[in-house]
Amino acid sequence: MEEHARSSGGDIHGKTLGIVGFGRIGRAMARRAQGFGMRVLYQDAVAADPATERELRASRTDIATLLKESDFVTLHTRSCPRRAISSTPSRSRR
Numbered sequence: 001m002e003e004h005a006r007s008s009g010g011d012i013h014g015k016t017l018g019i020v021g022f023g024r025i026g027r028a029m030a031r032r033a034q035g036f037g038m039r040v041l042y043q044d045a046v047a048a049d050p051a052t053e054r055e056l057r058a059s060r061t062d063i064a065t066l067l068k069e070s071d072f073v074t075l076h077t078r079s080c081p082r083r084a085i086s087s088t089p090s091r092s093r094r
Helices: 002-007 024-034 050-056 063-069
Strands: 016-020 039-043 058-060 072-075
Touching: 016 024, 016 063, 024 039, 024 050, 039 063, 050 058
Parallel strands: 016 039, 016 072, 039 058
Antiparallel strands: none
């Protein structure tokens, strides 16, 4: 099993998932991340209600922090302006 994890890109258990866009699909990703014991950070124009954040064990943060602290990032937005995520914050990523 460990050999398979190494050959397929590594283990995601206990890693941090950053979700940009926390609508229906972003929240579904957060639910799936729970099964892997992942920490979930999200960024959205509108904060989820506290009950949803507790249920999904998700924390809202700014985009720079999300990019810096996340091991994996998923984008779930309707449309993405050309410079929605500039190259500047990504330089500080792990």
